[in-house]
Amino acid sequence: MVDHKKNIKICLASSAGGHLTQLLKLDECWSGHQIFFITTSNIVSDKLSNIAKVYVTGECNRNHPVLLLKALIRCTKAVWKEKPDVVISTGAATGCIACFLGKCLGAKVIWLDSITNVDHLSMSGRLTRHIANLFLVQWPKLAQKYKNVEYMGAVI
Amino acid sequence: MIFLTVGSQFGFERLVKSIDEIVADGEIEDDIYGQIGLSSYTPSNFKATSTLDKNLFDQYLSKASHVIGHAGMGTIITALDLNKPLLVMPRLHAYREVVNDHQVFIAREFEQMGHILVAYNENELAVKINELKYFSPKPRSSKTKAVTDRIIKFLNIIDA
Numbered sequence: 089m090v091d092h093k094k095n096i097k098i099c100l101a102s103s104a105g106g107h108l109t110q111l112l113k114l115d116e117c118w119s120g121h122q123i124f125f126i127t128t129s130n131i132v133s134d135k136l137s138n139i140a141k142v143y144v145t146g147e148c149n150r151n152h153p154v155l156l157l158k159a160l161i162r163c164t165k166a167v168w169k170e171k172p173d174v175v176i177s178t179g180a181a182t183g184c185i186a187c188f189l190g191k192c193l194g195a196k197v198i199w200l201d202s203i204t205n206v207d208h209l210s211m212s213g214r215l216t217r218h219i220a221n222l223f224l225v226q227w228p229k230l231a232q233k234y235k236n237v238e239y240m241g242a243v244i
Numbered sequence: 245m246i247f248l249t250v251g252s253q254f255g256f257e258r259l260v261k262s263i264d265e266i267v268a269d270g271e272i273e274d275d276i277y278g279q280i281g282l283s284s285y286t287p288s289n290f291k292a293t294s295t296l297d298k299n300l301f302d303q304y305l306s307k308a309s310h311v312i313g314h315a316g317m318g319t320i321i322t323a324l325d326l327n328k329p330l331l332v333m334p335r336l337h338a339y340r341e342v343v344n345d346h347q348v349f350i351a352r353e354f355e356q357m358g359h360i361l362v363a364y365n366e367n368e369l370a371v372k373i374n375e376l377k378y379f380s381p382k383p384r385s386s387k388t389k390a391v392t393d394r395i396i397k398f399l400n401i402i403d404a
Contacts, residue, residue, distance in 0.1 A: 096399070105252050106317025113388050117395040131252055135298040147253060149343060174399065196402055198395055204317050206349045222398045224391060240394045241387020244321045 097122040099172035099195070100140075101163075101186035103147070103179065104129035107202055111178045113243040114200070118176075126166050126186050128159070145182050150211065160185055167193065177216070178202055184212035188219065196221045201230070203242050209234060247308035248278035251316040252295070255283030256341060259314065259333050262366040264289050271370055277304060310376050315347035315362070324359055329379045331361040331372050358382035 098118050102111040104127050124141040127133065133142040143166035145159040159182050167175075167189040175190035176198045177183030187197045201213040203226040209217065217223050223237050231239035248263060250256035260280045266272055267289040278292035279301065286292070296304065305311065305322055313319040315332040323330040334347035351362045359381050363372040 096402070106319075106321065109318045109321045113386075114392050114395060116389075116392045117399065121399075129252060131295060132298055151343065174402070176395070196398075198398065200391065202317065204346045204350050206346070206353055222395065224394065238394065240390040243388045243391055244317075244324065244384065244386050 095121055096173040097124075097170065099124060099126060099167065099170060099175040099186055099190055101126040101175055101177040101183040103127065103182055104132045106204065107178045107180055107183065108132060110200065110202060110243050111176070114176065124166075124170055124172070126163060126182060128182050145185075148181050150181065156181060164189055174198060176200075179210050179212045181212055184216050187216045191219045198222045198224075200224045200243070201226065203227075203244060205230070209237075245308050246272065246274045246276045246310045246312060247304050248276055248280070248290075248292070249301070249305075249311065249313040249319055250279065250281045250283075251314050251319060253281065254341070255281040255285070255294075256314050256335060257283055257285040258339060258341065258366055259312075259369075260287055260292070261285050262333075262369050263287070263312065266370050266373065269370075272373060274309065277308075279304070312373070312376070315351040317350065320350070320354060320360060324381065324384055327381060327383065329361075329376055329381055330359075331363060331369075331376045331379075333363045333366065333369065357384070359384055 098121050102108040125136045126143045128147045133144050136142045145162040148155040148159040163185045172195050174196045175187050177187050178200045179202050191197055197220045199216045199220045201209055225237050225239050226242040228239045231237050264287040276290035279296045280292045311323050311328045311330045313332050315334040332351050334351045335341035337345050354360045355362045361372050363369045
């Protein structure tokens, strides 16, 4: 039997907190592949570093341009160094940045919009939707509302 | 023990202060331990810390009989996973507690499904804390497998 599974390098990018909790629910997906994390806080990096290498970008959101720039620089260094084949993210801003950077280097992008977005996509999700190869949502009404978006269920 | 948590990012003074006052009024008998974030308010009537690493957070959550928190997804997911009765108070954009009111929407959805209790403002807290004693969260079945199967299918295509 031919084993189709080639070892690919996957970047797992997510803000600490609920976004990361949702991302980690998907761990079956990266079993057998190389992974590294990009996240926003040292608080979670201890737990994650038991699993794989962790790059911390610092907290950032759209209201803090300086923090966003800092995160962009750190994210760029991480993605440039690791050159992932795939980026999987649940958001938020840092996840979005990692997806765009990965895409620039030829990576495939998989996005799972956070379950917190009930009536409409997150802003990071709306941006990433244009470059994602696979875009998943966790409420069925969102798959009806937006094109190229799939609903398979919620991870919690 | 009641575990109070406001999430890993910011303080939530409105919730912490209200709980502190409710404890001072003698309306909560249980011990409370709080993870209160970077808070400008320090409670006088229960023990609290600003941050907990994930492992310690999980430990306190496991030991707790009931949980009170902000309506953050991390809090909700981990409480549901451990089947802990959870009361949330959503952070509000009007008080600059959060970037938008998504916590209100998510709290409402999960409340309607019977998974959590919600106090939409601090005036509702005392009553809801009383209800929390008798609250059994409805278990939630997730579709994680369907989501991971879809992603694995995609990864296998790019593998080939």
